[in-house]
Amino acid sequence: MSMAEPVVSIENLSIALPIGGDRAHAVEDVSFKVMPGEIVCVVGESGSGKSVAASTLMGLLPHGLKIASGKVIFAGEDLAHASEARLRALRGREVSMIFQEPLSALNPLIRVGDQITELLNAHGAYPGKAGRARILELFGYVGLPEPERLIEAYPFQMSGGQRQRVVIAMALALEPKLILADEPTTALDVTTQAQVLDLLRRIRDERGTAILFVTHDFGVVADIADRVLVMERGRLVEAGTVEDVLQRPQHPYTKKLIAAVPHLDPAALPPPSEEVVLSVEKVGKTFRSGGGWFRKARHVKAVDGANFTVKRGETLGIIGESGSGKSTLGRSILRLIEPDAGRILFAGRDLTSIPRGEFRSERQHLQMVFQDPLSSLNPRKRVMTILMDGPLAHGISRAEAERRAAELIRLVGLEPAALERFPHEFSGGQRQRIGIARALMLEPAVIVADEPVSALDVSVQAQVLELFNDLQRRLRLAMVFITHDLRVAAQLCHSIAVMQRGVIVEYGPTAEIFADPQHAYTRQLFAAVPGRAFDLSRQQHSA
Amino acid sequence: MTGFWKRFSRNSGAVLGLALLVLVLVVALLAPLIYPVSPWQMIGAPLLDPLEDMAFPLGTDMLGRDIAAGLVHGTRVSLLVGTVSTLCAVLVGVGVGGVAGYFGGWIDDVLMRITEFFQTIPQLAMAVVLVAIFTPSLASIVTAIALVSWPPVARLVRAEVLSLREREFVEAATVLGRPTYLILFDEILPNTLPPVIVTATLMIATAILTEAALSFLGLGDRNFMSWGFMIGAARSMLREAPWLSVMPGVAILLTVLAINLVGEGLSDALNPRLRQRGE
Numbered sequence: 152m153s154m155a156e157p158v159v160s161i162e163n164l165s166i167a168l169p170i171g172g173d174r175a176h177a178v179e180d181v182s183f184k185v186m187p188g189e190i191v192c193v194v195g196e197s198g199s200g201k202s203v204a205a206s207t208l209m210g211l212l213p214h215g216l217k218i219a220s221g222k223v224i225f226a227g228e229d230l231a232h233a234s235e236a237r238l239r240a241l242r243g244r245e246v247s248m249i250f251q252e253p254l255s256a257l258n259p260l261i262r263v264g265d266q267i268t269e270l271l272n273a274h275g276a277y278p279g280k281a282g283r284a285r286i287l288e289l290f291g292y293v294g295l296p297e298p299e300r301l302i303e304a305y306p307f308q309m310s311g312g313q314r315q316r317v318v319i320a321m322a323l324a325l326e327p328k329l330i331l332a333d334e335p336t337t338a339l340d341v342t343t344q345a346q347v348l349d350l351l352r353r354i355r356d357e358r359g360t361a362i363l364f365v366t367h368d369f370g371v372v373a374d375i376a377d378r379v380l381v382m383e384r385g386r387l388v389e390a391g392t393v394e395d396v397l398q399r400p401q402h403p404y405t406k407k408l409i410a411a412v413p414h415l416d417p418a419a420l421p422p423p424s425e426e427v428v429l430s431v432e433k434v435g436k437t438f439r440s441g442g443g444w445f446r447k448a449r450h451v452k453a454v455d456g457a458n459f460t461v462k463r464g465e466t467l468g469i470i471g472e473s474g475s476g477k478s479t480l481g482r483s484i485l486r487l488i489e490p491d492a493g494r495i496l497f498a499g500r501d502l503t504s505i506p507r508g509e510f511r512s513e514r515q516h517l518q519m520v521f522q523d524p525l526s527s528l529n530p531r532k533r534v535m536t537i538l539m540d541g542p543l544a545h546g547i548s549r550a551e552a553e554r555r556a557a558e559l560i561r562l563v564g565l566e567p568a569a570l571e572r573f574p575h576e577f578s579g580g581q582r583q584r585i586g587i588a589r590a591l592m593l594e595p596a597v598i599v600a601d602e603p604v605s606a607l608d609v610s611v612q613a614q615v616l617e618l619f620n621d622l623q624r625r626l627r628l629a630m631v632f633i634t635h636d637l638r639v640a641a642q643l644c645h646s647i648a649v650m651q652r653g654v655i656v657e658y659g660p661t662a663e664i665f666a667d668p669q670h671a672y673t674r675q676l677f678a679a680v681p682g683r684a685f686d687l688s689r690q691q692h693s694a
Numbered sequence: 695m696t697g698f699w700k701r702f703s704r705n706s707g708a709v710l711g712l713a714l715l716v717l718v719l720v721v722a723l724l725a726p727l728i729y730p731v732s733p734w735q736m737i738g739a740p741l742l743d744p745l746e747d748m749a750f751p752l753g754t755d756m757l758g759r760d761i762a763a764g765l766v767h768g769t770r771v772s773l774l775v776g777t778v779s780t781l782c783a784v785l786v787g788v789g790v791g792g793v794a795g796y797f798g799g800w801i802d803d804v805l806m807r808i809t810e811f812f813q814t815i816p817q818l819a820m821a822v823v824l825v826a827i828f829t830p831s832l833a834s835i836v837t838a839i840a841l842v843s844w845p846p847v848a849r850l851v852r853a854e855v856l857s858l859r860e861r862e863f864v865e866a867a868t869v870l871g872r873p874t875y876l877i878l879f880d881e882i883l884p885n886t887l888p889p890v891i892v893t894a895t896l897m898i899a900t901a902i903l904t905e906a907a908l909s910f911l912g913l914g915d916r917n918f919m920s921w922g923f924m925i926g927a928a929r930s931m932l933r934e935a936p937w938l939s940v941m942p943g944v945a946i947l948l949t950v951l952a953i954n955l956v957g958e959g960l961s962d963a964l965n966p967r968l969r970q971r972g973e
Contacts, residue, residue: 485869514871527862531884540880541870589866 157184158329158361159208159246164221164231166203166212177203177216179385185329188359190351192372192393194408195382196608197579201365204382205331207231208246208363210238226328244274247322251334253314257306263317264302267324276325289320293350311473312343319350326358333365340472341635345679348375367608369412370638370682373397381405397685411613413638415686417661421624423465423645428498428629429484429597430460435492436479453479454490455653459646461597464627466619468644468661470676472635476653481599481633485517486510497597515545518590520600524582524607528574534560534585535570541592552592559588562625563618580611587618591626599631604639616642637680641665649673701963708959714952722769729763733919741935755924755938756931765945768921771914772949775836775905776898782840784894787847788883794848795855796878806852809845817842821904825913832915835908839901850893854886888964895957899950906946921946 166178178200185191195201206212207223210230223230225246230238242248250256258266267286271277277285283302290298293316306314315335322330332351336344352375354360366372372379372393379396381389381404389402400406436454453476461467471477483490486502495502497516505513521527528537535556542552557567563584574582583603590598600619604612620643623630634640640647641661648658649670657670668674703709721728731737736758744753744761752761794805812820821838828834858864859882867877908914909922910929921942928938 487865487868511871511873514869517869519866519869521862521866523862527866529863529867529881529885540867540872540876544870544872544876586866589870593870 155186157186158225159363160184160222160224161204161207162222162224164204164207164223165219166200166207167217167219169215174385176200176219176385178207180221181382181385181387182221183380183387183390185361185363187328187361188355189377190355190362190364190375191378191380192364192366192376193380193382194366194369194372196367196408196610198384199382200385201382202333205333205363205365208329208331209242209248210235211248240274243270243327244276244325245327246329246331247325247327249315249318249322249330249332249335252338253311253318254306254338256318257314259306262303262305263309267317267321270321270324274325285324286320289323290317292323293317293320294346295320310343311339312346315339315343315347316350319347319354323354323358323360327360329361329363330354331363331365334367335364336371337366337368341637341679341681342472342675344371344681348681351375368681369397369409369609370680370685373682373685381408398688407610411610412682413613413616413636413642414689415638415641415665415680415683417641417665418620418643420466420620420643420645421464423462424627426463427460428463429631430496431457431480431484431493432496433458433493434480434483434490434495436476436483436488436490452653454483457493457648457650457655459648459655459658461629461631463596463629464623465645466623466630466632466643468640468647469631469633469650470635470637470640470647471650472676474652475650477633477650478601479653480650481519481601481631484597484599484631485514485519487519512545515541515593516595517597517599518593518595520583520586520590520598520603522602522606524579524586524603525574527586528582528589530574532573533570534572534574537574537585538570538589538592541589545593555592556588559591560585562591562622563588564614578611579607580615583607583615584618587615587622591622595628597629597631599633601633602635603632605634605636612639619643637665637676649676698963702959705959705962707955708962711952711955711959714948715956718769718949718952719773721766722773725766725770729760729766731760731763733759733763733767735759741931744937752941753935753937755928756935761924761938761941764919764924765921765941767919768924768942768945769949771832771918771920772902772905772946775832775839776902776953779836779839779843779901779905780894780897782836783844783897784847784890786840787844788851788886788890790844791848791851791853792855792878792883792886795852796859796882802852805848809848812842813845815842818904818907821908822911822913825908830908830913830915832918835905835913835915838908839904842904843897843901847890847893847897850889851883851886854889855882858882858885892957892961892964895953895960899953899957902946902950902953 162182164178164181165176168175168177181204193201193205203213203216207218208230210233218231221231257263264286268282271282271285286302287298290301295301295313295316301309336347339347348371351362355362364375376393379391379393380387381396381402383404389396389400389405396405397409400409434454434457435452438451438453439448457480459467469477469480479488482488484495490503502513538556539552542555543549556570560567560569565581565584577585604615607615616639632643644661646660647664648655649672651672657664657668657673664673668677737760738747738750738754738758740754740756740758742750742754745751746753750760750762752765754760790805790809794802820842824838824841825834864877864881867881905920906922909920910926912926914920914923924942925939931938
C-alpha cells in the first residue's frame, strides 16, 4: 500500500468565500490523499465545506468561489490550475460524479440510455453498436432489472433507487480512477440506501475504483468508509481509518458529532398515563386521480384501516419509507386531509363527524410540527406575530397571547429577543424551536410531528430531540411522531407503528419491536439501518 | 430596508431611473408654481422656434401656446392616470387572482374564463371603445385603462397563490385554526407582493403610453393638457415644426424609461434567487 501512488492528493487547499460571507474561506488549508481502491468519507455538518472541497476535483466550484492557494494533484497534474478544456476532458473519463438527487441529475426529457450514449460520444468512446452493449453491461452490473427495457425509459418512469443506479452506471461508464459521491444516498429510503452502499463497496472491491464519499451520516460512514476525514467550518479537524475515528475520536468536534448520533436501542422514557387521548379506528384514505372520459381513474390507497391509540404522556412513532402513507395518516388526524373511512376519537368524541365549518374551534386541541422549519414559518412575519396568530384566532386576549409567547420562547430554549426577529434570521434548529413553540401556544392535548428533525444536522437534531423529550416530560402530551429514522424513534417513542404501502404492518411497544420485530418488513427495515456494527461496538464501549 | 436599498442601488440604471422619476414627480407637483398661467392660454406668437424667444424656451405651437408649460402640466396627467389606473388594476387583479388561486375548482374556472375574455381583446382597441362610450374624461380614461390592464396581474397572482397555497406555513395557519379570509389575506397575499410590485411598476409605464395614445386620438380630457394631445395636435405640422411633436415624445420616452429602469431595479432587489447569489 505504501508503494502505491495516490489517485488524488490535495495539498494545502484553500478556497476563498466572497467578501461579506460568515468566514473568509469555505475551505482552509486542507490536505488529504485518496489511494486506489479505497473509500474515503468526508463527514461534516451543513456549511462545513465538505462538498466544496470535493467539487474542486471536478473543477466544479460553486459560483463566486475561487481557489486561493494549494494544489489538487491528479495523476501528476495540478487541477487547481488546469484549463477548462483540460478539466472537461477529465470529467467523466478520469473523475466522475454521483449526485445527491438522481432525479435532478438526469435530464427529464431524454431516455436514460441516450444520456449515457451522449457521455460516451463526448469522449469518443465505444462508438456505434459498442455503446449500447456497454450500457447494457453497465446496467446489468449496477443491478438494474431488465436492462433492455430500462435503457429506453425516461427518468420519471423509474424509482428513486433505479435512477441512482443509472447515475452510478453513468459514473462508471468510462472506468474512471476516482468517483466523487456527494451525499448519494441521502435522498433514498433506508432499504434502497443499503443496496446502493452495497453496490459502491462492490465497485471498490471489483474495479479498484477510488471513491470520495461526502456524507453527514455517521451510520453510512461506519458501513462504507475505509478512511474518514472530519471537517468543521472549512478545516480538516480529524483524519484516520474508520476504526480510529469512530472508536477513538480525538478532536472534540468529532466526539460531539459521534455522541449526537442517536442510539439504536430504545431509551428509557417516563411511562404514559392510562388516559387514552387519541384513538384512531380503521382510518383510510384513497386518492383518486387521472379519471377522464376515456380513462379509468387511478385509485391509490394511501392509508388503509389504520388503528392505534395514544395515551396522555405517550409518544407514538409512525415509521415508514417514502410513500408508505405515514404523512397522509398524520395529516388525516388533523383533517388537513379528509379521511374517507374510519373514526378519529379525541377525548371520546368523533372528530370525523364534526362538519368542516365547525371544526375550526376544535383545532386548538390538535397541533402540528412540520418537517421543513423554513417553509413552515411565514417569511414576512415576526416571530411574535407567528406565535400570536393562533391564540388570537381562538379569541384569547392579546395580553394573554403575549404572555404565552414570552413563556414558550424560553421553554423551547430561545432568548425573548427572538420574538422581534424574522424567521430568516435564525438557523434551522432555532426555526424548528419556533415551530414547536407555535404548536404549543394553544396548549394542545395532541401534537402531530411530521419528520421534524430530518432536515437538521445531527448535533442540532440531538438538541431538538432532547427538547421533545423534555417537553413531553413537562407537558404530558399525546404525541404522534412521524419519522423514517429508527434511531430517532428509539430515543423518543413509547410505542411504534410500522407502515408499509398504507397499512400498519406492526404496532406495539418500542422495546418489544426493537428486541424482536415480527413482520418481515420491519426486520428488513432494521437490517437496512446504516451503522449497526458501529452501534454494537458503541454498546460494548459504554458497558 | 438598508439591505433592500443596497441591492437596489447595485443596479446603476435603476438609480438613474429613480432620479429621473423623482425629477418628473417634483415637476408635476410644482407645475402650478412654475407655470401659473394655463397651458391652454395663447400667450405668444405662434410657431416660435425653441430658444428663439427666451420667454418661451421650448417655443410655441401653431396657436401660440407655450410648449414648456404644456410639457410641465402634461406631467401631472400622465403620472395621475398612470398611478391611479394601475392601482385600480392591481386591486382588481390581486382580488381575482387570489380568490381564483386559493379556492380553485369552479370558482377558479369562472374567474379565469372572465380574465381570458378580457385578454383576448386588444388592449388599446378596448380602451378606445370604453372611453368613447363613457365620453372622454379623466375618470373614464382611468377606468378604461384599469379595465384593460388587470388580467395579467390576476394571472400572476393566481400562479403565485397556487404555489404558496401548498407551502407548509399555510398548512400551519390552517392547523392553528385561523379563518379562511385571514389565511388568504394575511398569510398568502402579502407573499405575492414582490412580483406584483414589479409588474405594477411596468404597468404604470404602459398606462402612461395608453393615455398618450388615447389623447393622441382625441379621446383625452380637454380640461387637462396632456402629452398625447400635444403630439396629436402637432401631427399636421410635423414637417414645418417637428419639435412640437418631438418635445412631448421625448418627455414620454424619458418617463417611461425611468419607470422601466426602476421596475427592473425592484425586480432585482426583490427577487430572492438573485439576492442569494449576491450575498
